[in-house]
Amino acid sequence: MSYHRITLKVNGSLEVVDISGNMTLLQMLREKLALTGTKNGCASGECGACTVLMNGDAVNSCMVLAAECDGAEIITVEGLAKNGEMDVVQKTLVDLGAVQCGFCTPGVLISARALLNRNPHPTEFEIRDALSGNLCRCTGYNRIVEAVKVAAEIEGQEGA
Amino acid sequence: MAIAQASTSSVVGKSVKRIDVQEKVTGAAQYTDDIAFGNALHHCRVKRSPHPHALIKKINYDKALLIPGVKLVVTGEDFPEYVGLYLQDRNIFARDRVRFVGEGVAAVVASTEEIAEKALDAIDVEYELLQPVLDPEFGASKEAPIIHPDLEKYEHPNFIFPVNGTNMANHFKIRKGDTEAAWPQCAAIVEHTFRIPQVQHVPIEPHVAIAKAEENGQVTLWASTQSPFAQRALLAKSLHIPESDFRVIAPLIGGGFGCKAGVTMEAIPVAAALKLKGVPIKLLLTREEEFYTNFVRQGLVIKLKVGCDKDGNLLAMENTMYWDGGAYTEYGVNVTRAGGYSSTGPYDIPNMRTDSICVYTNHPVGGAYRGFGMAELHTGVGQIMDMLADKIGMDRTEFHLRNCVRGGDVLATGMVIHEVGLPECIDKVARALKLGEKEAPSAPNKLRGKGIALAWKAPAMPPNAGSSALVKMNADGTVNVSVGGQELGQGTFTAMAQIAAESLGVPYEAVKVLGPIDTRYSPYEWQTVASRLTWSMGNAVRNAALDAKKKILDIVAEAWNEKPEDLDIKDGYVISYKTEESIEIKDFVVYGLPKADDQGWLGGPIVGAGSFMPTYVTGLDAETGQGERAVVHYTTGAQGLDIEIDKDTGRITVLYAASAFDVGKAINPDMVRQQMEGGFVQGLSSAMFEECQLVGGEMRNPSFVDYRIATAIDVPEKIDTFIVETAQDDGPFGARGIGEHPLVPVIAALANAIYDATGVRITNPPFSAEKIYMALLEAGVVN
Structure with a gap:
């Protein structure tokens, strides 16, 4: 087993973390940094519950080795709100009743944020496609899709 | 003293935001x-x-x-x-x-x-x-090896009927009227066997x-x-x-x-x-273990025979169900019982013969799954009713309306059913779908069709499953409500806060219902199952709130020398209808009130306690299934889909879906709709994709790659939901449950839509593209 000391930025804070070579980014976030908002649903890259932003891209953190994150910038669900103000996708998920058990929600929020960052005006299909890696068993998805749509509209107005 | 403004708005019936949502979108919620x-x-x-x-x-x-x-x-x-x-x-x-x-x-x-x-x-x-037993019908036969030689020694309640010396862990029977005498009077009879595979629950949290x-x-x-x-x-x-x-x-x-x-x-x-x-x-558990070691929804083989007279009135049904209970049926025997007492589906059938048999097999253990046997049962009943309507030549919607249960009907168990809004549900769905209007497909290689199915379900539980609640007043006027029912995402903490606020007379914002549930400190709740919390725990919360209210009014009545009947609590103030006096409750619900002469005190910390348990459910005869009241109540509804099928691939696209359920009273209408939408999609997922592929007893697809569930791209863009409210006599504010029901009719409704589109009846889910394409090929619809 190899051991490493890595330096990375998580939710804006610089962190120095000692990790073992087989530790995943998901394990590091949850076990070393106490960021338990990111969820473990399958540990095999299939359900999307562990989605985080890594250098701006949405990744399944269970499929990324922590050792690969040296120098990376990670954003988790805990880092979406800025100065106590929720991100617009957080607000629209709340407003549109798109949260039930909440276990897929952190991953959904990150996937939605990644989509809007790279494509501020997505079509309905693009939204559904971007969320297709985030399994949800409670909501039936449509309210989530609608929430992302509304978030895009709000951000479009703010940006205009 | 300021006169409090009397509350004009009620929080019951309002779509307030869920109480636990802030923590869930910020990652703070603790699982x-x-x-x-x-x-x-x-x-x-x-x-x-x-x-x-x-x-x-x-x-x-x-x-x-x-x-x-x-x-x-x-x-x-x-x-x-x-x-x-x-x-x-x-x-x-x-x-x-x-x-x-x-x-x-x-x-x-x-x-x-x-x-x-x-x-x-x-x-x-x-x-x-x-030798393993891998089929429930074989398992029930004399030839099958015995899986539990000690069956006769197992403890069980008196409403479960194991058959000693066999693999039959429960045999529930209904004998009502005379089906043999009824068949010759039938103008049309349909018989069919349906097979429903095991499916897995797939919560995202293992x-x-x-x-x-x-x-x-x-x-x-x-x-x-x-x-x-x-x-x-x-x-x-x-x-x-x-x-x-x-x-x-x-x-x-x-x-x-x-x-x-x-x-x-x-x-x-x-x-x-x-x-x-x-x-x-x-x-x-790993996700793999989650798939193959946990409770599954039992597989079912359901053999149905149903007949009607020339006017389309149902006369008789025979329903034989072999449930694949799996290796242990400690929970599954009651699925079989629920399937048995509800075996007519939501139809009024005078002559009924039911054998609902839970069979031990060497398959994964069957347990509770949203709907508790009803989705499986309705997959058969919901299809065969359409088949019979077609055979007698009657409009399907008219057939459902003619035969659906209505208040006062004597059910197959002998129970007289309460008022139900099922006809209204059917009507709403039929109108929304424009049932009966054939609409053109979007392309020449597509076939379009519509289908509906009805549903009913009663809470399946012991007759005396109980709830309790505590309402604890705080010195700043806020209220903590303790319950033992669990927040699964269905929103029960929110609904309980609404019921408590309304019953007590305080603003909704003042009430907190929060987890975790802790058996050391939380009051007793049987289980968070059976769509029973809004009704049962809701009653306990209401009783606890009314108990707290009575204690509060008694103190004020004594202090003001008034009668409690002349006092009320509105928006957190005790008001007197007689003197128009008022006092904010936070001033005294913990520290009490000084007596009028200032010599001593009245009251003390207010805690309201409430319980609820149905006391009226009776036993059912072991041989006939007859009894005065089999269950507490039924929630009923209807659902329909408008679909297209690609003739080249067999792939289904759901264009539109509509659901209507009679929830008695929607405590929180938006959350009721969330249940209807989410339950429909979970049902659609099971109808289109899901099956535990069991080969030699081993599950071959224990991963999300091989066991596919619906994703955001699979669901119809538009799902309409209709809330019907026929008050439940013993529900809080008239409410009854809705958590499971939207999943119940989906498979049958989709099968009926597939038939409407193609003229081919594909009876056994999942309705995969491959299965549909092969069936169309065999029927000559495509070549």
Whole structure:
């Protein structure tokens, strides 16, 4: 087993973390940094519950080795709100009743944020496609899709 | 004193935001796996049977104990007692024989998960293979090998009827009227057999449990569970621990759908903890284990015969159901019972003969799954009613309306049903779908069709399942409501806060209902299952709030020298209708009121207590299934889909779906709609994609790649939901449950739409593109 000391930025804070070579980014976030908002649903890259932003891209953190994150910038669900103000996708998920058990929600929020960052005006299909890696068993998805749509509209107005 | 403004608006019936949503969108919500236990935490992994049916000849774990970091190995030898909710047929670990692939035979506790996993390979289990039973009909036959030779010794309640010396763990019968005499009077008769496969619940949060036993006898279990109190009761009994010493802490759960009801894997870390005291021991199932070792929705073979007269009036039905109960049916026997007493579906049928048989097989263990037998039952009933309507030549919607249950009907069990809004539900769905209007497909290679199906379901539970609640007043006027029912995502904490606020007379914002549920401090609740909380726990919360209100008014009445009847609480103020005096409740609900002469005090800290338990459910005769009141009530509804099928691929696209359910009273209409939408999509997923592929007893698709569930691209863009409200006489504000029902009719409604589109009836789900294409090919619809 190899051991490493890595330096990375998580939710804006610089962190120095000692990790073992087989530790995943998901394990590091949850076990070393106490960021338990990111969820473990399958540990095999299939359900999307562990989605985080890594250098701006949405990744399944269970499929990324922590050792690969040296120098990376990670954003988790805990880092979406800025100065106590929720991100617009957080607000629209709340407003549109798109949260039930909440276990897929952190991953959904990150996937939605990644989509809007790279494509501020997505079509309905693009939204559904971007969320297709985030399994949800409670909501039936449509309210989530609608929430992302509304978030895009709000951000479009703010940006205009 | 200021005169309080009387509240003009009611919070019951309002779509307030869910109480737990802020924490869920910020990552702050704590689920079981999120609890930190520090360095003392030990990990547990389970050695599982690779065989569906075998005798255990020898278990040797000496080598496992030599691995550094391994602390303990436990096996069935250590825990001889049975555990089970309805039929106590299961041990915590297999003892002398294994009965399904994945059954636990031993558990290792080690300092890390990796070491525990590695130690499993060092455990040798010697088996003698036995012939497995892999089909419920065969299992019920005389030729089948017996899976539970000790069936006659198992404890069970008096409403479960095992057949000793067979694999039949429960045989529920209905004999009403005379079906044999009715058949000659029928102008049309349809017979068909439907097969519904096992499906898995697939909560996104896997099962997880942590147990710790102390030297002083205290045991604590932290678990992702729908049933903290049932787990306490069942495990405490099996392990000889007083309930008062057994504490179950149940944080928010990441989806349950029935698989976290009763006792499942939680027993394993508890058992291990009793042998290794003082340290917390954690078992977190892998996704693979989640698929093949947990409760499944039972498979079902349902043989239906149904007939009507020339005007389309239903005259008789025979319904024989073989439920694939799996290796242990401790919970599944009651699915069979529920399927039995509801076996007509929501139809008024004067002559009924039902045999609902739970059969032991060497398949995964069947348990509760959202709908509790109803989706499986309705897959048959919902299709055969359309088939009969077509055969007698009647408009399908008219046929459903003519025959659906209505208030005052005598059901197959002899129970007289309360008023139901089912006809209104059918009407709403039929109009929304424009049923009867044939619409053009979007392309020449597509076929378009519409289908509906009806649904009913009663809470399936013991007759005396109870609830309780506490309403605790705080000195700033806020209120904490304690309940024992679990927040699964269905929104029950929010609905309870609404009921408490309305009943007490305080603003909704003042009331908090929060987890975790903790059996040491939370009041008793039977289980969070059966769509029973809004109704049952809602009644307990209302009673607790009314108790607190009475205590508050009594104090003020004495202080003001008025009668309590002349006082009320509005928006957090006690007001007098007589004198127009008012006082804010926060001024006295903890510290009391000074007496009028200032010499001494009145009152004290206010705690309201409330309970609810139905007292009127009667037993049913073992031979005829007849009794005065089989169940507490039924929630009814209808659902329909408008679909297209691609002739080149067999792929279904759902263009539109509509649901209508009679919820009695929607405490929170938007959350009722959320249940209707989410339940529909879960049902659609099972209808289109889902099946546990069991080959020789082994599940071949235990991953999200091979067991596909619906994703955001699979669901119709538009789903309309209609709320019908026919008040429940004993529901809080008239409410009854809705959590499970939207999933119930989906498979039948989709099958009916497929038939409408193609003229081909494909009866057995899942309706995969491949299955549809092959059926169209065989029928000559495509070539």
